[in-house]
Amino acid sequence: xxxxxxxxxxxxxxxxxxxxxxxxxxxxxxxxxxxxxxxxxxxxxxxxxxxxxxxxxxxxxxxxxxxxxxxxxxxxxxxxxxxxxxxxxxxxxxxxxxxxxxxxxxxxxxxxxxxxxxxxxxxxxxxxxxxxxxxxxxxxxxxxxxxxxxxxxxx
Amino acid sequence: xxxxxxxxxxxxxxxxxxxxxxxxxxxxxxxxxxxxxxxxxxxxxxxxxxxxxxxxxxxxxxxxxxxxxxxxxxxxxxxxxxxxxxxxxxxxxxxxxxxxxxxxxxxxxxxxxxxxxxxxxxxxxxxxxxxxxxxxxxxxxxxxxxxxxxxxxxx
DNA sequence: CGCAATTCAATTGCGCACAACTGAAATGTG
DNA sequence: CACATTTCAGTTGTGCGCAATTGAATTGCG
Numbered sequence: 001x002x003x004x005x006x007x008x009x010x011x012x013x014x015x016x017x018x019x020x021x022x023x024x025x026x027x028x029x030x031x032x033x034x035x036x037x038x039x040x041x042x043x044x045x046x047x048x049x050x051x052x053x054x055x056x057x058x059x060x061x062x063x064x065x066x067x068x069x070x071x072x073x074x075x076x077x078x079x080x081x082x083x084x085x086x087x088x089x090x091x092x093x094x095x096x097x098x099x100x101x102x103x104x105x106x107x108x109x110x111x112x113x114x115x116x117x118x119x120x121x122x123x124x125x126x127x128x129x130x131x132x133x134x135x136x137x138x139x140x141x142x143x144x145x146x147x148x149x150x151x152x153x154x155x
Numbered sequence: 156x157x158x159x160x161x162x163x164x165x166x167x168x169x170x171x172x173x174x175x176x177x178x179x180x181x182x183x184x185x186x187x188x189x190x191x192x193x194x195x196x197x198x199x200x201x202x203x204x205x206x207x208x209x210x211x212x213x214x215x216x217x218x219x220x221x222x223x224x225x226x227x228x229x230x231x232x233x234x235x236x237x238x239x240x241x242x243x244x245x246x247x248x249x250x251x252x253x254x255x256x257x258x259x260x261x262x263x264x265x266x267x268x269x270x271x272x273x274x275x276x277x278x279x280x281x282x283x284x285x286x287x288x289x290x291x292x293x294x295x296x297x298x299x300x301x302x303x304x305x306x307x308x309x310x
Numbered sequence: 311c312g313c314a315a316t317t318c319a320a321t322t323g324c325g326c327a328c329a330a331c332t333g334a335a336a337t338g339t340g
Numbered sequence: 341c342a343c344a345t346t347t348c349a350g351t352t353g354t355g356c357g358c359a360a361t362t363g364a365a366t367t368g369c370g
Contacts, residue, residue: 016275120171128302147283
């Protein structure tokens, strides 16, 4: 098994830089498609991710949401404030632990789910990948992320 | 060839959402590693990308840089101003076309290249992918981006 | 128990991405 | 040639991602 770090310099230079760039490009391309789809729902993509977590797990403290999405309070606090302003979410200090803030879905936030189920299908519809390819991609991404995290731990 | 849009609902719902998420996660993980490496060079990752373009192509108008990196003037103008403040780049209105601004490397910007060549190798060293896997990943990403762009054109 | 260390959300500050707009310069058309 | 259209870079405003810090609440240890 040839390791990338053993490939010729010019080759690895190109590939090394290009890999991250392609990743970013793909990520932003997804962003454009999501932006259009989510506009009607009054959500940005990161806000949509938070809603997915809440739809799946129900009421959660900010910390837990951050663990699911790898986001810290610096990102989540203002984002959740905007979700609250939109009316999809309610925040309240936990009674058991006054440091913690519990985020819960409002009525509007809960019912939004039905209007959002079509989103991932629409996304998949335009990716033009086979199931195998999508799973292969997913698997490669997971491995890359894991090894990068080992090198520069997210904590 | 099974198309994702034909897979069962629950499966595609999960995969559809997860694909973009994994992409973002991998992109951010790369970002963390690059951030550490580029700190010594006084560059952010997007600034590094601009430098790569300039190292390869030499003096270029803002528009061309944007075409290489898929970035518009709203992103590039302040970024280039910061690169100029750091001293890696010089900007000047083009003589032939007064609308255009030409970006050129300074002495410091040119010589920075030597200190930057180790970056992609270091990055590759921690991705833990074989050459085949890296190329497969690259190819999948390119296809995904192309199909997403067809659905929501970057223009 | 009492005090230090830890945990949690929030805030501040910086840089990037993108949409929408501005204004100046160039191009094209009648 | 005159005037509308297009092409540039820049600015403004919003939202994200992350580092660093703050302040309050909890936990742990002596």
